[in-house]
Amino acid sequence: xFVLGVSRYRHLEDGSEPTQAGIDSNLEQLTSAARSASxxxxxxxxxxxxxxxxxASLFVCLAPSEDEAVHAEVRxxxxxxxxxxxxxxMADWLEFRRRCRAERDATAIVYVAGHGVxxxxxxxxxxLEDYAGDGQEAAxxxxxxxKGLHESLAGSTAAARQFWFVDSCRQRPEVARxxxxxxxxxxxxxxxxxxxxxxxxxxxxPRGIAWARTHGVSxxxxxxxxxxxxxxxxxxxxxxxxxxxxxxxxxxxLRPLVLEASGSAQQVVQLTGLVGTTAEVLHVFPQPPxxxxxxxxxxxxxxxxxxxxxxxxxxxxxxxxxxWPLVRxxxxxxxxxxxxxRAPYAxxxxxxxxxxxxxxxxxEVAS
Amino acid sequence: xxxxxxxxxxxxxxxxxxxxxxxIRDSSLALVCEIRNGGEAQLTPxxxxxxAVMDDGRAHARLVTVTExxxxxxxxxxxxxxxLMTAPSSARFTRSAARDRDGLIDYGDDEGGGRAGGERxxxxxxxxxxxxxxxxxxxxxxxxxxxxxxWELVPAGTLTEVPHAVLDLGGRRRRVCLPLNPCGHRRAxxxxxxRLEHYxxxxxxxxxxxxxxxVSSAVQHMLAExxxxxxxxxVAGTADDMLQAKYSDPVGAALxxxxxxxxxxxxxxxxxxxxxxxxxxxLPDGAVLLGALWxxxxxxxxxxxxxxxxxxxxxxxxxxxYSVLLDTLxxxxxxxxxxxxxxxxxxxxxxxxxxDWNAFTFTCHEEP
Numbered sequence: 001x002f003v004l005g006v007s008r009y010r011h012l013e014d015g016s017e018p019t020q021a022g023i024d025s026n027l028e029q030l031t032s033a034a035r036s037a038s039x040x041x042x043x044x045x046x047x048x049x050x051x052x053x054x055x056a057s058l059f060v061c062l063a064p065s066e067d068e069a070v071h072a073e074v075r076x077x078x079x080x081x082x083x084x085x086x087x088x089x090m091a092d093w094l095e096f097r098r099r100c101r102a103e104r105d106a107t108a109i110v111y112v113a114g115h116g117v118x119x120x121x122x123x124x125x126x127x128l129e130d131y132a133g134d135g136q137e138a139a140x141x142x143x144x145x146x147k148g149l150h151e152s153l154a155g156s157t158a159a160a161r162q163f164w165f166v167d168s169c170r171q172r173p174e175v176a177r178x179x180x181x182x183x184x185x186x187x188x189x190x191x192x193x194x195x196x197x198x199x200x201x202x203x204x205x206p207r208g209i210a211w212a213r214t215h216g217v218s219x220x221x222x223x224x225x226x227x228x229x230x231x232x233x234x235x236x237x238x239x240x241x242x243x244x245x246x247x248x249x250x251x252x253x254l255r256p257l258v259l260e261a262s263g264s265a266q267q268v269v270q271l272t273g274l275v276g277t278t279a280e281v282l283h284v285f286p287q288p289p290x291x292x293x294x295x296x297x298x299x300x301x302x303x304x305x306x307x308x309x310x311x312x313x314x315x316x317x318x319x320x321x322x323x324w325p326l327v328r329x330x331x332x333x334x335x336x337x338x339x340x341x342r343a344p345y346a347x348x349x350x351x352x353x354x355x356x357x358x359x360x361x362x363x364e365v366a367s
Numbered sequence: 368x369x370x371x372x373x374x375x376x377x378x379x380x381x382x383x384x385x386x387x388x389x390x391i392r393d394s395s396l397a398l399v400c401e402i403r404n405g406g407e408a409q410l411t412p413x414x415x416x417x418x419a420v421m422d423d424g425r426a427h428a429r430l431v432t433v434t435e436x437x438x439x440x441x442x443x444x445x446x447x448x449x450x451l452m453t454a455p456s457s458a459r460f461t462r463s464a465a466r467d468r469d470g471l472i473d474y475g476d477d478e479g480g481g482r483a484g485g486e487r488x489x490x491x492x493x494x495x496x497x498x499x500x501x502x503x504x505x506x507x508x509x510x511x512x513x514x515x516x517x518w519e520l521v522p523a524g525t526l527t528e529v530p531h532a533v534l535d536l537g538g539r540r541r542r543v544c545l546p547l548n549p550c551g552h553r554r555a556x557x558x559x560x561x562r563l564e565h566y567x568x569x570x571x572x573x574x575x576x577x578x579x580x581x582v583s584s585a586v587q588h589m590l591a592e593x594x595x596x597x598x599x600x601x602v603a604g605t606a607d608d609m610l611q612a613k614y615s616d617p618v619g620a621a622l623x624x625x626x627x628x629x630x631x632x633x634x635x636x637x638x639x640x641x642x643x644x645x646x647x648x649x650l651p652d653g654a655v656l657l658g659a660l661w662x663x664x665x666x667x668x669x670x671x672x673x674x675x676x677x678x679x680x681x682x683x684x685x686x687x688x689y690s691v692l693l694d695t696l697x698x699x700x701x702x703x704x705x706x707x708x709x710x711x712x713x714x715x716x717x718x719x720x721x722x723d724w725n726a727f728t729f730t731c732h733e734e735p
Contacts (some may be wrong), residue, residue: 251593
């Protein structure tokens with residue numbers, strides 16, 4: 001896995017070594033890209049689970065801005081290895097790429113956050129820490145061409161399954177135009193052949209802006225981690241199997257979550273790359289996820305003294321004799337609910353489905 | 368002893384119905400089996416969830432109890448909201464139907480129906496009380512019906528480019544490419560729907576394949592709802608009809624090609640893609656996808672380059688095709704035509720800052 005987060009840009013106007021090119025770019029230091037990347041790395045270290053492809057390596061490059069709080073465990077593991085200049089990132093990337101190109105059975109996961117420019121719906125440029133330094137041979141010498149990198153991990157020997165997440169802050173059109181030709185951005189060569197699936201999730205549409213919480217993480221990162229922890233969980237493929245997060249469930253859940261969180265900013269996640277023909281599994285849950293059930297009673301007049309019991313199979317898992325609605329966290333699955341209201345309302349049984357992240361149901365009792 | 372679940376789908380297309388999987392999940396929501404329309408499953412008594420993604424791209428589910436020796440019938444209809452699992456992808460918008468009170472566009476056929484395309488005065492196709500949206504020009508299309516916030520359009524004349532509408536949305540101009548099918552026989556086989564959709568930041572016009580073009584319309588809706596694999600499975604199941612029959616619906620074929628391009632399976636259909644690119648010059652999407660594929664292969668690279676450079680002067684129908692074209696020109700691999708590619712990119716990229724990347728068909732903001 002490869003994780004890159006760049007918030008600190010030393011050559012911008014507000015950086016430690018400003019240059020004219022950096023000043024002309026009209027960009028500022030970021031406050032959440034490195035933290036967001038560190039949160040993703042922390043999830044990989046602490047929660048990622050996939051029995052068919054366990055974690056073999058994790059490359060992390062972070063350049064946090066001043067006062068940016070990166071995840072403590074990731075910070076501790078990185079130690080003095082701080083920075084995301086082109087030379088630092090390239091060294092890690094080339095080693096990551098070498099491993100990916102040699103391991104067909106591996107799953108490659110790439111998460112990149114930083115200042116960026118997205119010129120089409122298919123790719124983005126992500127600027128590295130030393131972007132706009134003096135004496136660089138091209139304007140984008142210290143930048144990654146994500147589509148180029150994505151294509152460089154194609155090929156008939158490369159990791160067959162890949163997941164790409166690019167969380168770059170898009171720029172205004174006048175800034176974006178400077179990068180139209182992509183000159184100098186590192187991408188890499190494209191090997192012959194294809195992988196099976198390599199979906200690329202872009203945090204927002206071209207020329208759009210990817211938003212972040214003040215002193216927090218980006219909305220894309222927040223939504224992605226919600227998906228990986230619960231929201232995009234889908235039921236097992238067979239009895240006795242495990243809940244999973246797949247390409248399909250991410251494609252369905254990530255976009256609306258970011259859209260909802262961004263409010264009037266309308267940040268629209270884009271899915272591109274090679275989606276493949278089957279929904280590949282990114283993450284496997286050790287046990288069924290829990291979901292919050294909100295169970296109401298209709299009509300409201302039936303609520304006083306109404307009692308309920310929830311059954312999983314023949315096992316009673318919950319009794320309720322308090323106020324309505326019933327709100328409880330439960331393991332995902334189907335439940336039989338039995339409601340015993342006061343006369344004149346009749347006892348009623350229904351089936352309800354509890355699915356992540358939350359489910360609402362209403363039991364209607366007849367008089 | 369077991370009980371039975373029998374499931375049926377209310378989808379008017381036989382092909383779609385036969386292709387739509389109906390999932391049955393047990394009490395732990397594990398997949399027990401998949402059946403097709405009219406099919407049955409023998410199951411151990413207990414509670415089950417039965418679900419299917421309908422042709423509107425939305426997932427529907429029913430919860431049922433299977434009883435020993437008995438048959439439980441489950442029917443899915445997209446007009447029945449009871450079993451709907453998800454809100455319309457529109458946490459982002461409420462579709463125009465929910466905004467009837469606005470009366471955004473409210474004019475009958477007599478106000479615009481059947482008129483030929485071309486630049487018109489703003490009064491021509493606007494509702495008298497509308498200050499939100501007017502069609503100000505149509506190219507390659509004529510209006511064939513209208514309701515609140517919705518227009519139906521059909522092709523007009525011989526197409527030389529992708530048909531499009533120019534709209535005035537509260538003073539903002541939009542050029543919206545229209546997924547019309549000039550090769551259809553019946554009206555509904557040719558038509559598309561232009562619909563006002565209400566987003567938090569404002570109203571936009573979106574073009575949809577007419578629902579009577581059932582397979583293509585279902586694929587478009589599935590993609591809009593993020594159900595890429597459902598769309599793929601429909602395209603894969605109807606490829607022989609949808610793709611090979613390009614002479615009866617080239618737009619449907621181009622849409623199928625896009626889905627296969629993303630799935631990585633389009634190389635298996637190169638011959639019909641070549642026909643699509645060759646025989647429908649007005650629809651450059653086929654040439655864009657074929658050129659992008661040819662460019663990856665040393666033996667066909669020069670031909671791919673010619674195809675792409677030829678397509679670069681025309682606007683494709685689908686936003687994705689435009690994106691693929693732009694991206695390919697930026698990463699041009701041939702030294703001998705790099706200058707041409709750069710020139711084409713410069714022209715094409717002029718639109719890029721004004722493209723509505725969230726629209727399915729190429730939609731561009733234009734200066735009034």
